[in-house]
Amino acid sequence: MRHGKASRYGRYTGGPDPLAPPIDLTEALEEIADDVMAGYSPERAMREYLRRGSRDMTGLDELSRRVQQRRRDLLKRHSLDGTLDQVRELLDEAVLEERKQLARDITMDDMDRDFREMQLMNLPEATGAAVTELSDYDWQSSTAREKYEQIKDLLGREMLDQRFQGMKQALEGATEEDRAAISEMLNDLNDLLDKHARGEDTQQDFDDFMAKHGHQFPENPQNIDELIDTLAQRAAAAQRMLASMTPEQRAELMELSMQAFGSPELMDQLNRLDANLQSLRPGEDWTGSEQFEGDQGLGLGDGTGVLQDLAELDALSEQLSQSYAGSTLSDVDIDKLSRQLGDDAAVSARTLAELEKALKESDMLRRSSDGDLRLSPQAIRRLGKTLLKDTGYLSDRQGQRDTRNAGAAGELTGSSRAWHFGDTEPWNVTRTITNAITRTASEGGNPGTGLQLEVGDVEIQETEARTQAAVVLLVDTSFSMAAEGRWVPMKRTALALHQLISTRFRGDELELINFGRYASQVQLDELTAMAPAYEQGTNLHHALMLATRFFRRHPTMRPVLLVVTDGEPTAHLTSHGEARFWYPPRPETLELTVTELDRVQRLNAAITFFRLGDDPGLKRFLEAMASRVDGKVVAPSAQDLGAAVVNEFLHVRSPRLPDW
Incomplete structure (x- = not known):
């Protein structure tokens, strides 16, 4: 733009739309009332309406179906051998480069060459055992040595990524100083958890730890309990991932873990961390497992993330089921739902929660002395008006006077309605003039310059017969x-x-x-x-x-x-x-x-x-x-x-x- 900055507008994402119209309870009340009249309690009728939704509102059943479908998709798409496959690929490349170097090196003693060739040819079939056997091998090829070092680096980063999300990427190309900083963080963390387990820690201890190592915790916990919750959920997911592997995969991974960063101390620190977290949060699922059926291999960190996703989906499924005592739709974790199913699902869940709250706080449903929800007198009147209109009595269709008469000439009822051919009741002048003014203004005219009545403007006063x-x-x-x-x-x-x-x-x-x-x-x-x-x-x-x-x-x-x-x-x-x-x-x-x-x-x-x-x-x-x-x-x-x-x-x- 020539004289200012251009503006771009999109969907509001800061929570409920502040400009959204208020919740309309009319449709909800009618459907709830139908279920009540069919024999449901008002409480159950409200639950059923929220469960099935409406034409313009996704219900709990549909959200639950999407949650279960995403869960099935994750299991059908992935496998847990991604890290093992990467290690096997790097190992094969390292062995191939080493054999090429042995073939090119004319200065090497033949006996030494033959011994090395035999050692490379007779490596164990199991990837973990092969990597372990080569831990003391004197590589002749610099490329092969680099490939082998990549294996140890990959294993270290994957092991850390299992417990600390994002570590795999953060430590790519890490120096010895970076690894030392991680080792120091693990020691300090375990010391803090030990102190917390004894009940001796203070908020200052936590603050000091975060001041020193906070950059490694993007979740930004505010206290020790938040830190433990975050770490325990991921550590439990890592344990479930191990339990989901085949025995062969698990054995290979255990053997490979000792090669992480070329230092067994890392696994000692991680095992100590797992033990601390498990004792502090025994309620987490540390023993569950899943059956993965796909062919898209996952690394240890990514696999742990998928197990966390599955745990989130299970929690969402329970929240959406509303099957436990005292459940309300405010229990649904909107952030998790948005993360797993997208913003549209989160909007639907938020709308359902607002509708549930509006129904309970409105005058349509009331809590009886025994604690049950019931249709209030106002709800019954509102529903009765709708049903009476359905009979044709309040219909605006022309030519059906049998269902619109409020009574023969007599006392005024205080109500008015649109005039139809054949009506003899007196006009409601105030309503008639108001209708004409409103119509003229809506058509772009100026009521101040003159007003013309049309047939559609006329309203008459209803009367009722005096006979009771x-x-x-x-x-x-x-x-x-x-x-x-x-x-x-x-x-x-x-x-x-x-x-x-x-x-x-x-x-x-x-x-x-x-x-x-x-x-x-x-x-x-x-x-x-x-x-x-x-x-x-x-x-x-x-x-x-x-x-x-x-x-x-x-x-x-x-x-x-x-x-x-x-x-x-x-x-x-x-x-x-x-x-x-x-x-x-x-x-x-x-x-x-x-x-x-x-x-x-x-x-x-x-x-x-x-x-x-x-x-x-x-x-x-x-x-x-x-x-x-x-x-x-x-x-x-x-x-x-x-x-x-x-x-x-x-x-x-x-x-x-x-x-x-």
Whole structure:
């Protein structure tokens, strides 16, 4: 740029995006609520949602799958003989160069040449033994001697790299002074660990050690415990790498280790370090092993790094499983996940953790006295509004007035909605003008220069009829409802009807009654959380008795009875309060059920039966019952049950409205 520096923008990597929109709980709540209504506890429903994720959010299961796939890839790609292969290659090169030199050297005594040739030809097959046998060999070729020295240098750097990541590269081309500094560091480190094991060390001891050798610890530990943790994790990985080798590989490596830097003291210091770390951190996995299947050879340092990766992946797998007591998604190590799977996986895990926290801290879920999470009243209202909209009652589609009427002309509800052709309710002038101003501004106009109304701007005030109703919804909770996939639609229906009455017909009273072998009055949150139970019996007789009792407590209200069932009555209540079950239904059960229905009818109740399924016996029974009490039978599918119940309630609730 001519007048300033160019700027480049990329993805924010400093943690959660500070400009990201707040977590939207709508989709999460709906899916969690579906699982709750299917019988899950809210706690488990939340866990299942976080596990499977959503269309725009990767879940725990997918992250766990990626972790396991990376683990399998590491094992299938690599082998642990990289260092042995390098040593064998250098040894072969050294022997070849030495034999060339012997062939060229015409000044050498023939007997000496023959002896050397024989010594080189009869080297042991095992790489470690061959290197050891040549430790005292007087090399005639400078190139061969250099190759052999490279073997000792490589072994030293690999041995150190097993315990201190990056040492292999740092010590490449190291001088004797560099090696002496490493030896001094190991001695000082072991002395510090010995002192710590006795409980005699201080922070000053650690600070002095880091001041002297800190440049060799890029992890930059801040205290002795952090230093021990870092070293112990890598040392344990080195031990697991050895255990993962074949016995032959392990034996060769042990023999070669004594040649590291040409000094056995190095291995003594490293063995002392391993012993110190193992005693200080016995909880690390010092004995595990892995089965490598690939052909990409790893050196000792790189192999130890891969074993550390495998340990990290195992830890991540446990964290993502959330299977231990008190687990939360804040337990997931985001840095490790990013290192193993990339930034996208880390973002997904962070999003899941934020969602979990938002769900627990929101008013959607609340902790009960027994410690369980439950849907809060606010969550139930929010879900009920969504379900009511699904029935079509709150739909903005034109031409469907049957599901949008809040009542005939009467008292204002305080709510408004968009005007549709045929509406006669008064305008909400404030909302109408506001809509016009907002639309004009969004289209680029200036509301101050003039305002024109359009049909889409108009909102009307909703009203409700003054007549109050006592509404009873009887829902069948026998096991067949769950077995036939009608359990959740039944609950969704109850939520939608409850939302409609509590927001549009506030003067009405709603009673929810569930009936299986027995019937009982149930609160909405209890019905929502109710799990299917294998219970035989459809006790409509008991349910009608409770409905009659409710209607009599509200004598000034218009009684409305809505019955949802998928089976004939197979149980009734005796005079002693016990339930009797028979299948097929016995005449006694049917007679008592009909008698109780007659009592409801004498209260002038509007009665509608909602038949689920195609059972011929149920069809005949309900049609006979409806004919007897001047009621009605509706046979919706399970998916359309909510809309059928809401529409029928509106039709019965406001009979003066035309049947659109």
